[in-house]
Amino acid sequence: MPLQLPADLSTRPTPFYLYDLGLLEQTLAAAADAARQHDIQVHYALKANSNAPILERVQRRGFGADCVSGNEVQCALDNGFAPGHVVFAGVGKSDAEINRALAADIWCFNVESAPELAVIDELAGAQGRRARVALRLNPNVDARTHHYITTGLEANKFGINLADLPQVLELLARLPNVELVGLHVHIGSQITDLAVYETLAGRVNELQQWFEHRGIRLGHLNVGGGLGVDYHEPDAHLVPDFDAYFGIFGRLLQRRPGQQVHVELGRSLVAQCGTLVSRVLYVKESQQTSFAILDAGMTELIRPALYQSYHRIENLSGQGPERLYDVVGPICESSDTFGKRVALPETRRGDVVVLRTAGAYGEVMSSGYNLRDKAPAVYLG
Ligand SMILES: Cc1ncc(COP(=O)(O)O)c(C=O)c1O
Numbered sequence: 284m285p286l287q288l289p290a291d292l293s294t295r296p297t298p299f300y301l302y303d304l305g306l307l308e309q310t311l312a313a314a315a316d317a318a319r320q321h322d323i324q325v326h327y328a329l330k331a332n333s334n335a336p337i338l339e340r341v342q343r344r345g346f347g348a349d350c351v352s353g354n355e356v357q358c359a360l361d362n363g364f365a366p367g368h369v370v371f372a373g374v375g376k377s378d379a380e381i382n383r384a385l386a387a388d389i390w391c392f393n394v395e396s397a398p399e400l401a402v403i404d405e406l407a408g409a410q411g412r413r414a415r416v417a418l419r420l421n422p423n424v425d426a427r428t429h430h431y432i433t434t435g436l437e438a439n440k441f442g443i444n445l446a447d448l449p450q451v452l453e454l455l456a457r458l459p460n461v462e463l464v465g466l467h468v469h470i471g472s473q474i475t476d477l478a479v480y481e482t483l484a485g486r487v488n489e490l491q492q493w494f495e496h497r498g499i500r501l502g503h504l505n506v507g508g509g510l511g512v513d514y515h516e517p518d519a520h521l522v523p524d525f526d527a528y529f530g531i532f533g534r535l536l537q538r539r540p541g542q543q544v545h546v547e548l549g550r551s552l553v554a555q556c557g558t559l560v561s562r563v564l565y566v567k568e569s570q571q572t573s574f575a576i577l578d579a580g581m582t583e584l585i586r587p588a589l590y591q592s593y594h595r596i597e598n599l600s601g602q603g604p605e606r607l608y609d610v611v612g613p614i615c616e617s618s619d620t621f622g623k624r625v626a627l628p629e630t631r632r633g634d635v636v637v638l639r640t641a642g643a644y645g646e647v648m649s650s651g652y653n654l655r656d657k658a659p660a661v662y663l664g
């Protein structure tokens with residue numbers, strides 16, 4: 284399927300984010316089918332992209348919302364997610380955020396530490412409520428992804444380490460305003476080696492047994508998100524292999540009767556439907572390198588600067604034999620580089636250059652550094 288472009292591209296100012304809603308629907312349908320087949324509930328991780336037209340489509344599929352701030356909780360509610368389908372996660376929830384989520388009577392707080400548990404109990408008590416909580420445990424499983432987006436190792440700030448679990452359970456037993464409803468793990472993002480999820484499923488089974496030996500039955504198992512996408516050859520894998528991913532948990536998790544299994548997917552649902560569209564401002568020839576300087580930079584898409592991430596770069600208007608370019612943005616930082624020695628057709632001022640697979644952690648991570656304008660979003664399909 285060729286990249287869909289707006290009919291008025293030649294006169295439309297750049298940069299902008301372009302979203303293919305047809306591809307989004309196709310991706311959501313594939314995920315919903317696979318989830319249904321394995322009886323797994325999806326909570327969409329809003330942090331990947333919280334634009335209203337995207338949330339509207341996610342919500343229509345019957346997915347819930349996985350939120351990591353009070354504003355994300357509010358955004359989910361404003362965009363039609365029922366409170367009973369909203370989860371609030373995150374290592375540093377403020378009192379104000381917890382209070383808002385309690386007042387909205389969301390489904391569950393994913394709790395990351397003993398002090399947080401005590402605060403939720405206190406605030407719930409003050410509101411005359413009982414909060415449902417899942418404990419986020421650190422399963423110490425290596426996601427084999429970039430170290431900045433690995434979250435399930437003991438060295439990471441996330442989750443409760445297994446050594447601390449007995450004390451957390453003692454605390455939980457003493458707190459009157461919190462009810463333990465589940466177990467939560469999340470080991471990282473952009474996971475492409477699915478064997479990692481097999482290890483995770485085994486670890487979750489062990490954890491469940493550990494709880495059961497202490498007489499605790501878990502209403503749901505939340506195995507987090509992290510399914511990766513193909514940044515290198517997006518057109519070959521526009522829709523991720525949800526069947527393989529859900530199948531692992533469907534097959535390997537030892538589910539108890541009536542127990543629910545939840546996943547929190549972000550990137551895999553929205554990454555491929557988004558593209559950052561820019562134009563070449565200048566081609567600057569230096570002795571060693573040809574720079575293609577774009578009108579988009581790290582302020583629009585920070586992933587290459589932050590994680591050395593690869594995004595496929597295509598010159599849609601260039602013709603002629605390929606040459607190598609360092610593709611950079613206009614921001615006053617040397618890390619404002621989208622790719623080095625990128626093969627592009629002969630590139631000129633005004634050419635339209637796109638960065639693919641930018642629907643997740645693209646627009647949401649944009650900034651106003653250098654007092655840049657926010658790039659608008661354009662929706663097709
Ligand atoms: C706790 C939690 N759940 C879900 C996600 C969504 O991850 P992804 O977009 O990789 O599916 C993240 C981000 O890594 C996360 O930290």
Ligand SMILES: N[C@@H](CCCC[NH3+])C(=O)O
Nearest residue numbers: 330432472473586643644
């Ligand atoms: N923002 C990151 C992933 C972090 C996911 C959230 N825990 C990325 O662009 O890849």
